[in-house]
Amino acid sequence: MTVYFKQDEPDTSNRLDGMKQGVLGKSLSRVEGLAKVTGTAPYAAEYHIDGCAEGVLVTSTITRGEVVSIDRTSVLSMPGVIAVVDDEKMSTRAAQGTANEAPMQGPRQVCYWGQPIALVVAETFEQARDAAKHLKVEYREDAAAPLDPHAVEPEEQEDETVHQGDLAHAMAEAPHSVDVTITTKGHASAAMEPHAAIAEWDGDKLTVHASLQMPNYNITELADALDMEEDNIRLISRFVGGGFGSKLGLSEEVVAAALAAKQIERPVRVVQSRQQVFQTVMRRSETTQRLRFAADGEGRLTGFGHEALVSNLPGETFAEPALQSSHFIYGGENRELMLKVARIHLMTAGSVRAPGEAVGMPALESAMDVLAEKVGIDPVELRLRNIPERDPEKDLPFSSHKLAECLKQGAEAFGWQKGVRKPRQRREGEWWIGTGMASASRSHSIAEAKARVTLKADGTALVETDMTDIGTGTYTILAQIAGEMLGLQPDQVLVELGDTRHPRGPGSGGSWGASSIGSAVYIACNAIREELAEKAGTSEDRLELADGRTAAGQTLADLLQGKDISQEGHYEPGAIEDDFTAAGFGAFFAQVRVNHYTGETRVDRMLGAFGFGRVLNASTARSQCIGGITWSIGLALTEALEFDPRDGHLVNCDLAEYHVPVHRDVPDLDVLLVEERDGAASQIQAKGIGELGMCGGAAAIGNAIYNACGARLFDYPMTPDRVLAAMPE
Amino acid sequence: MTDTITVNGTAHPMPDDPRVSLLDFLRQHIGLTGTKKGCDHGQCGACTVIVNGIRINSCLTLAAMHDGDSVTTIEGLGTPDEPSALQRAFLEHDGFQCGYCTPGQICSATAMLEELAANWPSDASESLEGRMSISGEEIRERMSGNLCRCGAYANIVAAIEEVAAGGKS
Ligand code: FES
Ligand code: FES
Numbered sequence: 036m037t038v039y040f041k042q043d044e045p046d047t048s049n050r051l052d053g054m055k056q057g058v059l060g061k062s063l064s065r066v067e068g069l070a071k072v073t074g075t076a077p078y079a080a081e082y083h084i085d086g087c088a089e090g091v092l093v094t095s096t097i098t099r100g101e102v103v104s105i106d107r108t109s110v111l112s113m114p115g116v117i118a119v120v121d122d123e124k125m126s127t128r129a130a131q132g133t134a135n136e137a138p139m140q141g142p143r144q145v146c147y148w149g150q151p152i153a154l155v156v157a158e159t160f161e162q163a164r165d166a167a168k169h170l171k172v173e174y175r176e177d178a179a180a181p182l183d184p185h186a187v188e189p190e191e192q193e194d195e196t197v198h199q200g201d202l203a204h205a206m207a208e209a210p211h212s213v214d215v216t217i218t219t220k221g222h223a224s225a226a227m228e229p230h231a232a233i234a235e236w237d238g239d240k241l242t243v244h245a246s247l248q249m250p251n252y253n254i255t256e257l258a259d260a261l262d263m264e265e266d267n268i269r270l271i272s273r274f275v276g277g278g279f280g281s282k283l284g285l286s287e288e289v290v291a292a293a294l295a296a297k298q299i300e301r302p303v304r305v306v307q308s309r310q311q312v313f314q315t316v317m318r319r320s321e322t323t324q325r326l327r328f329a330a331d332g333e334g335r336l337t338g339f340g341h342e343a344l345v346s347n348l349p350g351e352t353f354a355e356p357a358l359q360s361s362h363f364i365y366g367g368e369n370r371e372l373m374l375k376v377a378r379i380h381l382m383t384a385g386s387v388r389a390p391g392e393a394v395g396m397p398a399l400e401s402a403m404d405v406l407a408e409k410v411g412i413d414p415v416e417l418r419l420r421n422i423p424e425r426d427p428e429k430d431l432p433f434s435s436h437k438l439a440e441c442l443k444q445g446a447e448a449f450g451w452q453k454g455v456r457k458p459r460q461r462r463e464g465e466w467w468i469g470t471g472m473a474s475a476s477r478s479h480s481i482a483e484a485k486a487r488v489t490l491k492a493d494g495t496a497l498v499e500t501d502m503t504d505i506g507t508g509t510y511t512i513l514a515q516i517a518g519e520m521l522g523l524q525p526d527q528v529l530v531e532l533g534d535t536r537h538p539r540g541p542g543s544g545g546s547w548g549a550s551s552i553g554s555a556v557y558i559a560c561n562a563i564r565e566e567l568a569e570k571a572g573t574s575e576d577r578l579e580l581a582d583g584r585t586a587a588g589q590t591l592a593d594l595l596q597g598k599d600i601s602q603e604g605h606y607e608p609g610a611i612e613d614d615f616t617a618a619g620f621g622a623f624f625a626q627v628r629v630n631h632y633t634g635e636t637r638v639d640r641m642l643g644a645f646g647f648g649r650v651l652n653a654s655t656a657r658s659q660c661i662g663g664i665t666w667s668i669g670l671a672l673t674e675a676l677e678f679d680p681r682d683g684h685l686v687n688c689d690l691a692e693y694h695v696p697v698h699r700d701v702p703d704l705d706v707l708l709v710e711e712r713d714g715a716a717s718q719i720q721a722k723g724i725g726e727l728g729m730c731g732g733a734a735a736i737g738n739a740i741y742n743a744c745g746a747r748l749f750d751y752p753m754t755p756d757r758v759l760a761a762m763p764e
Numbered sequence: 765m766t767d768t769i770t771v772n773g774t775a776h777p778m779p780d781d782p783r784v785s786l787l788d789f790l791r792q793h794i795g796l797t798g799t800k801k802g803c804d805h806g807q808c809g810a811c812t813v814i815v816n817g818i819r820i821n822s823c824l825t826l827a828a829m830h831d832g833d834s835v836t837t838i839e840g841l842g843t844p845d846e847p848s849a850l851q852r853a854f855l856e857h858d859g860f861q862c863g864y865c866t867p868g869q870i871c872s873a874t875a876m877l878e879e880l881a882a883n884w885p886s887d888a889s890e891s892l893e894g895r896m897s898i899s900g901e902e903i904r905e906r907m908s909g910n911l912c913r914c915g916a917y918a919n920i921v922a923a924i925e926e927v928a929a930g931g932k933s
Contacts, residue, residue: 071863074798074838276864506862665915
């Protein structure tokens with residue numbers, strides 16, 4: 036049976052709070068954790084499949100043009116080489132998240148340096164890698180390939196544009212105004228597991244083990260790319276070694292492996308090298324952002340402007356939505372917002388953890404720090420004064436709003452010294468020490484989701500969906516939700532994920548996974564409870580279940596009489612999406628040390644306070660937060676994609692040159708989970724927390740650098756050379 | 765010369781192809797996929813294993829160079845039924861998310877605690893000689909070759925500190 040529920044109204048019943056098992060929200064260890072810590076959890080490339088050949092991608096060494104010829108004979112005689120695949124169906128870019136159609140295909144047409152153009156298949160990885168290096172390719176190069184986003188006429192993203200009132204006039208009239216331009220560099224997801232796929236055909240049936248965040252969309256993308264029926268495809272992504280946006284859309288190795296396996300009539304494994312992952316998947320666009328504020332004598336905004344220039348390849352719909360939270364986080368009746376995208380021939384730009392706010396919020400919150408200084412008030416107080424009652428553009432109510440609580444509780448826990456702030460108040464030896472803060476905001480998303488829950492005759496439960504766990508904790512929180520509803524310890528609930536044989540989940544992305552799939556599981560469990568109540572001779576709302584028994588002491592097995600109950604929950608967000616502005620909010624506080632002579636910045640401590648609806652598992656939620664804060668540190672201080680201005684190739688395409696934070700860069704982190712129930716966010720009153728932790732945190736660090744040493748920087752990352760150049764004296 | 769590599773106590777014949785890295789030997793040839801490939805260039809630590817008691821990046825060395833050596837991988841440290849103290853501490857402190865860097869972190873930490881016990885100094889040490897103290901900063905410095913993009917560092921350090929304080933690894 037399928038139970039469909041479309042959520043048009045907020046659910047404020049908070050029924051999960053009335054359940055008796057008492058496991059939801061608790062800090063339970065991950066149910067798949069033992070498999071991960073003992074190395075027994077299999078990731079995409081790690082399935083043993085007999086007769087599997089190895090494929091290595093060959094990528095373009097020109098920026099724009101055409102592959103004229105590929106000399107197969109240059110490698111076919113090398114030991115072990117089986118085939119060179121350059122099928123026109125091979126994909127040349129990863130699909131954008133939720134594309135739901137084939138990504139760009141046709142490997143002969145080259146649009147960026149590093150684009151996949153062929154696949155070499157051999158008996159062993161070493162043979163394939165060697166042959167891929169020796170493959171002779173002839174190109175015809177196009178002359179003009181713009182690479183600089185500032186050198187082309189950009190396209191306006193009209194649905195982002197807001198002209199409200201007269202910002203220029205408001206700024207001219209206001210006692211305080213700010214007009215700053217802030218830049219951010221490109222970023223890479225750099226998930227630790229490289230993109231990988233093993234494809235195997237059985238007649239016209241295709242099975243692919245792949246590392247994907249959204250099998251529910253990826254299966255459609257793959258079927259479209261191969262001209263197949265979805266029913267003939269099975270995608271399996273049980274364990275995904277990190278995604279952060281890079282595995283939202285179908286990536287090139289999946290299509291290549293499937294085509295190669297068909298061609299040579301053997302299973303084929305293709306694992307992208309780290310360098311290939313950097314170049315063929317997704318970059319977060321660099322941004323140039325102009326922030327303008329007009330404020331009255333007390334710092335209340337009368338005008339708010341945020342314009343951003345981002346870039347992408349021709350033909351891509353994605354434009355880094357840097358203004359996303361700027362539309363609603365602060366008031367100001369005169370508003371000017373505009374997003375423009377420059378068409379250039381760098382690699383594909385797409386989603387990297389928290390697309391939009393990851394770079395929009397640090398820019399906004401750096402500018403707010405400038406405003407606080409101009410007005411002469413405490414920066415926390417400045418934020419508190421500018422929290423709007425309703426969405427300032429759409430005039431909608433907020434589904435819930437925890438910014439003020441996060442600011443206050445965060446400041447208290449951090450030991451924030453209130454008042455007007457002056458830089459350079461504390462020095463220890465070579466080091467200036469200072470603090471900074473920033474607001475966090477991440478717009479909430481929710482998606483359609485399906486999950487099947489089976490209460491087995493033996494009194495255990497099974498949850499099945501093609502939803503993934505990319506480190507987010509899905510396995511565990513679904514066991515907790517089902518356990519809470521059905522009166523079972525989570526270890527009595529088996530959760531099976533990442534297999535398209537199961538009902539379609541929402542996929543992991545945009546922080547919507549937990550609230551969407553959690554709602555589907557909740558709906559399925561509710562239907563099972565109704566059947567159980569009938570068997571127990573009571574009504575569902577009176578049915579109390581805990582530890583496998585009813586309040587009257589009957590066991591589930593007794594009630595079930597040898598028969599399973601299976602229900603599929605189908606959740607779909609309805610009018611709640613249009614009737615409210617919904618977001619997760621929070622606040623960051625950081626203390627840094629800046630070296631007076633070298634400009635090096637070290638983060639001494641950092642705290643984040645976050646309100647994101649119901650907490651499903653305090654431990655995994657906190658982990659998402661510390662992960663986000665860690666990314667904030669990288670964004671603030673070290674992470675930057677560097678492209679060669681001549682041909683647009685990514686110069687720092689590995690983990691030695693693209694600097695993600697390492698152990699010693701990250702201090703102990705404090706996280707406050709500011710509990711709330713947001714009934715308009717989802718059926719289980721939860722929002723997402725995978726991204727909020729990096730939506731503004733970099734500004735807390737940047738603002739702390741200014742407070743410490745007086746260097747006011749408007750360019751991220753704030754590397755030592757930049758800090759030194761801005762250092763007073 | 766034995767023409768074998770001993771992995772977790774079992775001797776395996778060396779691969780024929782001299783290009784096979786120790787990492788690929790473990791993952792592809794003898795099916796021990798607990799050791800992960802994150803970069804294949806010695807940049808991430810996901811492939812960390814313990815060779816003759818010393819932690820190394822298995823992607824940076826060829827299997828052919830390990831004739832007669834004794835290799836311990838994550839599978840050799842503990843099993844789901846009998847996890848090691850560090851494996852259990854990682855679980856309890858949520859010292860991982862996606863889990864892909866985790867075997868490398870745990871192998872690295874296992875050998876790192878031995879290095880501390882043997883008083884090997886690091887950049888974070890107050891002195892190059894004498895007893896090394898087990899501080900958060902020492903652990904962070906010594907573990908900095910193991911990247912975790914999920915950003916579980918704070919919890920990883922807490923897990924290692926707990927085991928270090930308990931005097932067992
Ligand atoms: S795989 Fe060996 S260090 Fe990254
Ligand atoms: S747990 Fe995902 S990279 Fe460390």
